[in-house]
Amino acid sequence: MIAVESLTKRYGNLVAVDELSFEVGAGQIVAYLGPNGAGKTTTLRILLGLASPSKAVGAVLDRPQFHPDRRGRDHLRVLSMAAGLPASRADEVLELVDLGGAGHRRVREYSLGMRQRLSIAGALLGRPPALVLDEPANGLDPKGHRWLRDLLRDQRADGAAILIASHHIPEIQQIVDEAVIVSHGRAVAKGRLADLTAAPTTVVHVRCSDPERLTRTLTDHGIDAELMTAGTVIARNSPATTVGQLAMQQGIAIHEMETEDRTLEDVFLELTGTRRAGP
Amino acid sequence: MIGRTIRSELLKLRTTRTAAWLLVASVLLSAAVTALIAAATSAAELEAAAGVRSVLSQGGLAAGILALILGIVASAGEYRHGTITPTLLVTPDRRRVALAQVIACGLAGLALGAAGAAATALVGLAWLEARGIDLGLSGAQTVAIFLGGIVFAGLSGALGSALGSLLANQVVAVALALLVLFVLEPVLTGLIDGYQRYSLVGMRTAIIGGSAQMAGDPEGGLPPFWLAVTLWTGCTAALIVAVTAVARRRDIT
Numbered sequence: 001m002i003a004v005e006s007l008t009k010r011y012g013n014l015v016a017v018d019e020l021s022f023e024v025g026a027g028q029i030v031a032y033l034g035p036n037g038a039g040k041t042t043t044l045r046i047l048l049g050l051a052s053p054s055k056a057v058g059a060v061l062d063r064p065q066f067h068p069d070r071r072g073r074d075h076l077r078v079l080s081m082a083a084g085l086p087a088s089r090a091d092e093v094l095e096l097v098d099l100g101g102a103g104h105r106r107v108r109e110y111s112l113g114m115r116q117r118l119s120i121a122g123a124l125l126g127r128p129p130a131l132v133l134d135e136p137a138n139g140l141d142p143k144g145h146r147w148l149r150d151l152l153r154d155q156r157a158d159g160a161a162i163l164i165a166s167h168h169i170p171e172i173q174q175i176v177d178e179a180v181i182v183s184h185g186r187a188v189a190k191g192r193l194a195d196l197t198a199a200p201t202t203v204v205h206v207r208c209s210d211p212e213r214l215t216r217t218l219t220d221h222g223i224d225a226e227l228m229t230a231g232t233v234i235a236r237n238s239p240a241t242t243v244g245q246l247a248m249q250q251g252i253a254i255h256e257m258e259t260e261d262r263t264l265e266d267v268f269l270e271l272t273g274t275r276r277a278g279p
Numbered sequence: 280m281i282g283r284t285i286r287s288e289l290l291k292l293r294t295t296r297t298a299a300w301l302l303v304a305s306v307l308l309s310a311a312v313t314a315l316i317a318a319a320t321s322a323a324e325l326e327a328a329a330g331v332r333s334v335l336s337q338g339g340l341a342a343g344i345l346a347l348i349l350g351i352v353a354s355a356g357e358y359r360h361g362t363i364t365p366t367l368l369v370t371p372d373r374r375r376v377a378l379a380q381v382i383a384c385g386l387a388g389l390a391l392g393a394a395g396a397a398a399t400a401l402v403g404l405a406w407l408e409a410r411g412i413d414l415g416l417s418g419a420q421t422v423a424i425f426l427g428g429i430v431f432a433g434l435s436g437a438l439g440s441a442l443g444s445l446l447a448n449q450v451v452a453v454a455l456a457l458l459v460l461f462v463l464e465p466v467l468t469g470l471i472d473g474y475q476r477y478s479l480v481g482m483r484t485a486i487i488g489g490s491a492q493m494a495g496d497p498e499g500g501l502p503p504f505w506l507a508v509t510l511w512t513g514c515t516a517a518l519i520v521a522v523t524a525v526a527r528r529r530d531i532t
Contacts, residue, residue: 048368066361067360078294082284082366
């Protein structure tokens with residue numbers, strides 16, 4: 001489990017992290033999102049004991065870097081030795097991250113994606129119950145992204161608590177259970193992914209037998225409804241079930257109804273005020 | 280627990296080429312400087328014990344300087360390359376990490392010292408023998424010079440590591456060390472009577488078995504070997520204390 005309780009970090013007069021609290025339970029993947037300068041990396045480094053908090057604290061694990069002249073396998077052997085793990089564990093995690101054939105090469109010869117895999121290998125060395133990953137998909141190709149998702153799902157299935165900070169929001173939306181969104185050092189939203197991306201701004205697209213009458217009906221019931229030129233009715237801020245029930249009461253046949261939920265990226269852009277104005 | 284941290288630090292040193300290159304450099308530089316000093320010193324000067332000491336202590340001196348650089352590069356390099364991050368994630372006790380690095384660099388310094396002393400012994404003794412110079416030293420005194428050189432290189436590696444950890448910047452730490460040893464201390468030795476005896480240069484010369492002349496002032500005196508070792512170790516210990524105090528509050532970015 002990873003727990004952060006009333007975490008605060010100041011650099012002089014600048015408050016980088018402000019009374020931040022959240023938890024990542026065992027067997028759970030939580031996204032930690034925020035625009036540049038929101039305090040994400042600061043939070044993770046405090047979690048890992050690499051930076052000292054100005055007030056209270058909490059938590060655990062990993063994000064390695066390398067000496068360019070050292071071989072990948074040797075990098076892991078150094079960490080294994082310091083952690084009291086057998087050298088064979090270095091070979092195991094190299095295989096786990098698909099670097100088994102590259103362990104003898106010096107890190108300066110590694111691509112960005114290979115370095116990222118080596119970072120992840122270092123994080124997995126001690127079979128940690130908690131993983132803290134800052135931009136873990138950096139440098140990975142599409143195949144690598146899929147590999148990472150599968151790896152993290154496996155780790156979650158094994159009971160690991162996983163906290164991921166990333167700008168690749170659509171990517172991590174595919175695997176996270178919950179999200180914490182920070183802006184200016186403060187948590188502006190946190191909760192289950194389904195709750196964050198659901199109402200209040202759900203948009204329902206309806207194709208039906210009488211779009212004009214459905215539009216009037218919805219409007220009469222206080223729902224923001226709009227008839228589009230293609231004969232589609234768009235209802236905003238109302239669950240699809242309500243729209244469906246009102247249509248049924250009026251004897252209007254529904255041909256097609258689609259709910260346009262917000263994505264995590266939408267939520268992020270709205271809450272952090274970074275959504276660009278439309279044309 | 281600190282044993283595995285030290286072994287890990289030693290493995291770090293063995294798995295980059297820096298230490299290996301410095302080991303080779305220690306042999307070559309020691310041999311070259313020894314030959315240069317032996318060739319440049321007159322027979323009359325070599326007949327005096329101070330002259331022979333000057334020749335035979337060059338290996339320890341050269342190895343010591345290289346060990347100092349190794350210690351700085353190894354410890355400050357952790358910050359340059361960011362490897363301090365995984366190091367502290369595995370071993371969060373920063374004092375233990377700093378101490379393990381100092382010990383590992385000290386051991387590496389001993390290896391550089393042994394290589395340098397061996398090179399100097401081969402070149403220096405052969406050169407002096409070829410010129411028919413009487414060493415004027417007992418066997419024990421001669422061995423003590425070489426052992427002193429090895430000890431000095433070990434102590435230098437440790438001091439360099441502590442300095443590198445404290446400053447966390449390779450260039451600044453190397454520049455500062457060279458500035459103090461080769462500029463500041465000679466100036467102070469010339470300005471302040473009695474300074475040489477307890478200066479880093481004075482301690483260094485005493486440990487490697489050199490003469491007061493090698494430290495800059497023939498009349499300036501040198502501390503006894505045991506005191507020089509104690510004082511040098513004290514300097515290293517003081518730096519470790521400073522590292523511990525600074526490292527505890529240092530944010531790794």
